[in-house]
Amino acid sequence: MTTATFILKNALRNKRRATLSVLSVAVSLFLVVTLMVGLREFTVPPEDIGASLRVVVRSKISIANFLPARQRQIIERIPGVSVVSPFTWFGGRFKNEESLTFAQFAMDPKQLRPLFGEVHMSDAEYEAFENEANPTACIVGKLTADKYKLKLGDRITLESILFSTPVELKIVGIYSGTIDDRNMFFRQDYLDRTTGNEGWVGTWWVKVRSAADMQQVIQSIDRAFANSSAEVRAETERAFQLSFVSMLGDVTLYVKVTCGVVIFTLILVTASTTSMAIRERFRELAVLKALGYRRRELFAFILAESFGLALFGALVGIGGAYLLYTFTPIVSRATDGLVLGFEVTPRIMGFAALVAAGIGIIASVGPALVVSRVSVVDGLKTLD
Amino acid sequence: MALPLRYNVRNILVRWRTTLAAILSVALVVCGYLMMQGIPAGLQKSSANTGDPRNVMIVRKGSTAESSSQVTRAQFRLIPYLPEVAKDPQGRPLVSADTLVLISLPRRDAHGEANVSLRGISPTGMQLRPQAALVDGQDRNGKITASRWFVPGKREIVVSRRLAGRFAHFDIGDTFKTSGQELTVVGWMDAENSAFDSEIWMDSDEVRSIFDREHYSSVLVRIADGASIESFTNRIENDKRLPLRANREVQYYESQTQTAGFFQIMGNFLARMMSFGAMFATMNTMYAVVGARVREIGTLRVLGYRRRTILASFVVEGAFLSLIGGVLGGVLALLLNLIDLSFGTMGFESFSEVVVRFRVTPLLLGKGLFFAIVIGILGSLLPAIRAARLPVIAALKSV
Numbered sequence: 088m089t090t091a092t093f094i095l096k097n098a099l100r101n102k103r104r105a106t107l108s109v110l111s112v113a114v115s116l117f118l119v120v121t122l123m124v125g126l127r128e129f130t131v132p133p134e135d136i137g138a139s140l141r142v143v144v145r146s147k148i149s150i151a152n153f154l155p156a157r158q159r160q161i162i163e164r165i166p167g168v169s170v171v172s173p174f175t176w177f178g179g180r181f182k183n184e185e186s187l188t189f190a191q192f193a194m195d196p197k198q199l200r201p202l203f204g205e206v207h208m209s210d211a212e213y214e215a216f217e218n219e220a221n222p223t224a225c226i227v228g229k230l231t232a233d234k235y236k237l238k239l240g241d242r243i244t245l246e247s248i249l250f251s252t253p254v255e256l257k258i259v260g261i262y263s264g265t266i267d268d269r270n271m272f273f274r275q276d277y278l279d280r281t282t283g284n285e286g287w288v289g290t291w292w293v294k295v296r297s298a299a300d301m302q303q304v305i306q307s308i309d310r311a312f313a314n315s316s317a318e319v320r321a322e323t324e325r326a327f328q329l330s331f332v333s334m335l336g337d338v339t340l341y342v343k344v345t346c347g348v349v350i351f352t353l354i355l356v357t358a359s360t361t362s363m364a365i366r367e368r369f370r371e372l373a374v375l376k377a378l379g380y381r382r383r384e385l386f387a388f389i390l391a392e393s394f395g396l397a398l399f400g401a402l403v404g405i406g407g408a409y410l411l412y413t414f415t416p417i418v419s420r421a422t423d424g425l426v427l428g429f430e431v432t433p434r435i436m437g438f439a440a441l442v443a444a445g446i447g448i449i450a451s452v453g454p455a456l457v458v459s460r461v462s463v464v465d466g467l468k469t470l471d
Numbered sequence: 472m473a474l475p476l477r478y479n480v481r482n483i484l485v486r487w488r489t490t491l492a493a494i495l496s497v498a499l500v501v502c503g504y505l506m507m508q509g510i511p512a513g514l515q516k517s518s519a520n521t522g523d524p525r526n527v528m529i530v531r532k533g534s535t536a537e538s539s540s541q542v543t544r545a546q547f548r549l550i551p552y553l554p555e556v557a558k559d560p561q562g563r564p565l566v567s568a569d570t571l572v573l574i575s576l577p578r579r580d581a582h583g584e585a586n587v588s589l590r591g592i593s594p595t596g597m598q599l600r601p602q603a604a605l606v607d608g609q610d611r612n613g614k615i616t617a618s619r620w621f622v623p624g625k626r627e628i629v630v631s632r633r634l635a636g637r638f639a640h641f642d643i644g645d646t647f648k649t650s651g652q653e654l655t656v657v658g659w660m661d662a663e664n665s666a667f668d669s670e671i672w673m674d675s676d677e678v679r680s681i682f683d684r685e686h687y688s689s690v691l692v693r694i695a696d697g698a699s700i701e702s703f704t705n706r707i708e709n710d711k712r713l714p715l716r717a718n719r720e721v722q723y724y725e726s727q728t729q730t731a732g733f734f735q736i737m738g739n740f741l742a743r744m745m746s747f748g749a750m751f752a753t754m755n756t757m758y759a760v761v762g763a764r765v766r767e768i769g770t771l772r773v774l775g776y777r778r779r780t781i782l783a784s785f786v787v788e789g790a791f792l793s794l795i796g797g798v799l800g801g802v803l804a805l806l807l808n809l810i811d812l813s814f815g816t817m818g819f820e821s822f823s824e825v826v827v828r829f830r831v832t833p834l835l836l837g838k839g840l841f842f843a844i845v846i847g848i849l850g851s852l853l854p855a856i857r858a859a860r861l862p863v864i865a866a867l868k869s870v
Contacts, residue, residue: 104755111751118744148650148682149575149586151822186729186819249539251531316683318651333583336816336824341510345503345741352499352745356752359492363759
């Protein structure tokens with residue numbers, strides 16, 4: 088019998104207990120991975136392909152404040168700016184949905200192609216959207232179209248939580264290819280007319296000529312409206328996205344504390360299981376001592392066993408999470424399409440594996456200390 | 472005949488070393504559950520606590536939220552003279568024309584910005600909202616400073632004490648710029664854990680002028696004692712000049728449940744996942760407990776106790792064990808409840824920072840304990856079955 092088989096046999100001699108401790112490590116690490124991936128998806132949202140050249144301009148007061156439409160000409164004249172489009176969040180509710188399930192933006196259809204090159208749609212669909220003869224034209228992302236079984240030519244009415252009048256739109260295009268194929272776009276001039284909110288837009292989306300122009304364009308836009316009645320904040324699309332993270336407030340802390348409690352509980356459970364397993368074997372360990380095994384060898388036995396069980400649990404838990412989230416649409420289905428990406432990154436898996444390793448080590452310390460302290464005679468005297 | 476409960480209780484206490492980890496893990500899960508559900512409970516409390524039963528809130532017809540509502544000045548001018556409107560001792564009608572604006576402000580810890588709800592109210596506005604009262608605040612140097620209400624017509628604001636802890640420039644005497652104008656903080660208020668704890672207040676007409684708003688957002692009206700709220704809401708509903716709708720203020724806030732619902736679902740999911748860990752711990756412990764008492768079980772069987780009695784006894788023991796854990800977790804959560812912990816995030820309804828106090832309600836405590844007992848029963852079922860199935864002779868012979 089080699090040392091390795093000796094350890095393995097020991098670990099598995101109470102199969103039920105081994106299974107339970109592997110499972111508890113697995114479930115806990117699965118939860119830790121889920122929480123961390125969720126947090127990451129919220130705090131580090133994926134970046135769109137064309138984002139590096141886009142600037143978002145919002146009111147300096149807050150994103151909920153409108154900007155005057157007359158700002159457009161001033162922004163267009165700023166050197167380095169190639170495209171400008173209004174971009175107004177409508178906040179529409181689809182049919183009988185209780186909450187907002189996808190976002191709608193009013194914009195200038197002619198600027199869609201230059202601004203969002205990644206939007207894939209047939210030329211006919213583009214033309215129909217850009218054609219001013221279709222004032223109620225709108226295009227929807229493929230995900231939303233699939234979800235609600237929408238097709239070209241369908242008419243939909245959306246009630247807004249922000250504007251008083253609903254909009255009635257006709258679908259002229261279904262697009263794909265962006266990072267979030269759920270949004271809907273329709274004409275800003277139609278929104279103006281329907282709601283009577285003419286002359287105001289939500290935000291400006293701007294495309295710069297080259298990445299080198301970025302900083303200078305942002306500064307110029309900010310400066311152009313400084314000390315005006317509608318001061319603005321221009322920032323890169325990425326910075327704009329990340330500004331929502333700060334609004335989450337204590338949610339980040341909430342997730343971290345939960346992870347902490349899970350890990351702490353796991354340490355407790357694993358440590359007690361290990362010490363249970365060792366206590367049963369006190370006499371045997373005393374025999375080993377009597378046979379001439381040294382303390383550090385006994386410690387190594389215990390450590391290897393607890394470490395092995397923890398890592399096996401980690402393999403099941405982390406691997407399970409990876410397989411589940413990578414190859415099944417479970418998250419998107421469970422959240423009704425609200426959360427799209429749920430990427431288990433190597434970094435998160437590495438962290439969870441480290442936690443498992445740490446737990447394996449910590450759990451073995453207590454029992455190992457007891458074993459090393461006890462004299463052979465006392466150990467042999469113990470009854471189960 | 473059932474085994475006496477004392478038998479199980481003593482067993483748990485005697486073998487505390489084995490049972491401690493299981494008890495503590497149940498305690499942690501229950502405490503975690505209560506903490507997580509403490510957030511939606513706080514949010515619910517905040518919606519339930521907001522508004523006065525004698526108040527009616529008027530918004531534009533067809534809008535479900537204050538944020539999408541507009542009341543023109545011409546419409547507003549008609550309201551104070553309606554017969555059901557209450558008057559204060561000076562004879563002024565108790566009506567407040569509110570203007571709601573979101574402003575983006577830097578957080579105190581310099582971690583980015585968040586939206587804050589700024590509510591413009593009429594000079595009678597605070598009389599209509601008796602929950603909100605001034606409290607002593609701090610100035611920039613941490614010195615306790617007395618608060619006062621804003622002076623109508625001045626660019627002064629009163630901020631909620633809970634928000635003051637979270638945003639920069641919210642100490643008394645601080646100023647900050649928004650929309651090109653400088654606002655001065657003159658007071659802190661506490662609104663008894665209501666939705667007003669997530670707002671800052673100033674003079675309504677000042678808000679309209681600073682933020683270039685033509686219209687008010689909503690109108691809050693106190694109905695006189697003896698007058699009927701229904702007759703007032705009907706009057707508004709049927710008045711051709713007013714395309715407005717009146718609702719009880721209390722009702723409006725009670726219907727704001729989305730944010731609470733989200734945290735409730737999330738907390739339930741997490742607690743259920745966490746309870747697996749505690750269940751495995753209980754299972755392990757109970758298997759060890761059964762394993763250590765094989766002879767004892769054999770003896771009991773010889774004495775005439777039936778299999779199902781043994782089964783029940785071990786399930787009860789498991790349930791009791793995790794009940795101890797549950798109580799421990801409950802006490803821990805109650806201790807955390809004593810310190811004034813608040814939680815802030817973006818509310819789905821207001822799109823701005825919502826701050827609530829954690830709340831461990833008696834109902835939640837009950838649910839937590841029930842949760843613990845379920846963990847105990849599920850965790851001890853398999854070990855108990857094993858105990859019940861032990862063959863008598865072999866059990867007696869075992870060492």
